[in-house]
Amino acid sequence: MHRKAVPRLRGFDYTGGHRYFLTICTKQRARVFVTRVAADVVLSQLLQAAYDERMAVIAYCFMPDHLHLLVEGTDPSSRLTEFVRIFKQRSSFHWKRVFGSELWQRSYFERVLRGHESSIDVARYILANPLRAGLVESVEEYPFLGSLTMSVQDLLYSVCKD
Numbered sequence: 001m002h003r004k005a006v007p008r009l010r011g012f013d014y015t016g017g018h019r020y021f022l023t024i025c026t027k028q029r030a031r032v033f034v035t036r037v038a039a040d041v042v043l044s045q046l047l048q049a050a051y052d053e054r055m056a057v058i059a060y061c062f063m064p065d066h067l068h069l070l071v072e073g074t075d076p077s078s079r080l081t082e083f084v085r086i087f088k089q090r091s092s093f094h095w096k097r098v099f100g101s102e103l104w105q106r107s108y109f110e111r112v113l114r115g116h117e118s119s120i121d122v123a124r125y126i127l128a129n130p131l132r133a134g135l136v137e138s139v140e141e142y143p144f145l146g147s148l149t150m151s152v153q154d155l156l157y158s159v160c161k162d
Helices: 036-052 080-099 119-127 152-160
Strands: 019-025 055-063 066-073 109-112
Touching (some): 019 080, 019 119, 036 066, 036 080, 055 119, 066 080, 066 119
Antiparallel strands (some): 019 066, 055 066
């Protein structure tokens, strides 16, 4: 069976210092990110892929059946497509070794942020996901979110103050 590829922007090469809002879903939307161990297996691979592919992870949130990321290329040679490929490949490998199952569905969803769009607004949306889903009563209670560019307290303060 041939699956349709998720369309990417025509004429855009996903290289350089662009910012992206990503959603990566688990295989069959399985609710796997419900323990610290599960999130940490994937988070360690996110950290390594971000370092290797020169991507800053401004915000992340593991929802039970998907992962939201706000990332930004930190080098003219940073490539989103390579970052996601490496991240999904490595995290899938480690996940299967620990849990014995497949982790991700094919492809991912991305939105390229335009120059006028605020990273803080997108981070606010990402971090508020557990609240909107009714998983917690305050963002500070949710253990599976953060940033690889600043402390969780700084990130929460910057996005939660109104």
